[in-house]
Amino acid sequence: MRGQARALGAVLAGARDENRAALIGYFPAGFPTLEGGIRAVTAMVEGGCDIIEIGLPHSDPVLDGPVIQTADDIALRGGIRISGVLRTVREVRAATGVPVLVMTYWNPVDRYGPERFAAELAEAGGAGCILPDLPVEESEAWRKAAERHGLATVFVVAPSSKDARIADITAAGSGFVYAASLMGVTGTRESVGRDAAELVGRVRGTPELPVCVGLGVSDARQAAEVAAFADGVIVGSAFVQRLLDHPDDEAAGLAALRSLAAELASGTRR
Incomplete structure (x- = not known):
């Protein structure tokens, strides 16, 4: 893997060398506005995020909980399109230098054209794509386009x-494996779930890729719990909620994002 995907691997390896997990922050493009979302993600990196996932808002986000659904709805009503998602990737990458991935359902990519999407994402400086609803058996066309563009x-x-399924996924994937800490939709929870550590252990039994855990992490205690056994800690809803809590005061919202990122980053240092 070349290009920005290599930079993604370097960041994960660098965090491991520092005896910590990488902090990966998720935020949907276009929320609360296109420019406001770019400022929000930049603040997350300033607070301590090592890697960024930019969400492509979807009208039927079946895997997302109410917090991200609310943000997606605001972004869609504001007119966000794939061009705006790619602009967000480009500007965040240029402003922060951290690896930036897009997290999206498959349908928008399929309709846009996998080759076109991969080419434009690479041109924008993107490191890769997270595709939670694309079956690995149906992913060959996308994977070939992605590989062509690094x-x-x-x-x-x-x-x-199942273990066989995990083996298929790790063999086909690259960058890292996204391990969902529990069953259900995105959102903050009191507990990350006991199944997460067991799942990471099962993934590590296959050809080696870094394993990053998401769903449910919202504070330093939970980040530390996950960092004890995973290569990366993924946080999304907690960041989005901070901005939802300050709808009329952007400065306060950005400060809250920086503060949360700093708190989570402290937890990732095992």
Whole structure:
């Protein structure tokens, strides 16, 4: 894997060398506005995020909980399109220098054209794509386009995934494996779930890719819990909620994002 995907691997390896997990922050493009979303993600990196996932808002986000659904709805009503998602990737990458991935359902990419999407994402400086609903058996066309353009393809595994399925996913994927800490939709929770550590252990039994855990992490204690066994800690809803809490005061919202990122980053240092 070349290009920005290589930079993604370098960041994950660098965090491991520092005896910590990487902090990966998710945020949907276009929320609360296109420019406001870019400023929000930049603040997350300033607070301590090592890697960024930019969400491509979808009208039917079946895997997302109410917090991200609310942000997606605001972004869609504001007119966000794939061009705006790619602009967000480009500007965040240029402003921060951290690896930036897009997290999206497959349908928008399929309609846009996998080759076109991969080419434009690479041109924008993207490191890869996370595709939670693309079956690995149907992913060959995308994976070939991604490889041509130096992009990582990140697949998602869940506690319900069988060992054979995990082996197929890790063999086909690149960049890292996204391990969902529990069954259900995105959102903050009191506990990350006991199944997460077992799932990471099962993934590590296959050809080696870094394993990053998401769904449910919202504070330093939970980040530390995950960092004890994973290569990366993925946080999304907690960041989005901080901005939802400050709808009329952007400065306060950005400060809250920086503060949360700093708190989470402290937790990732095992």
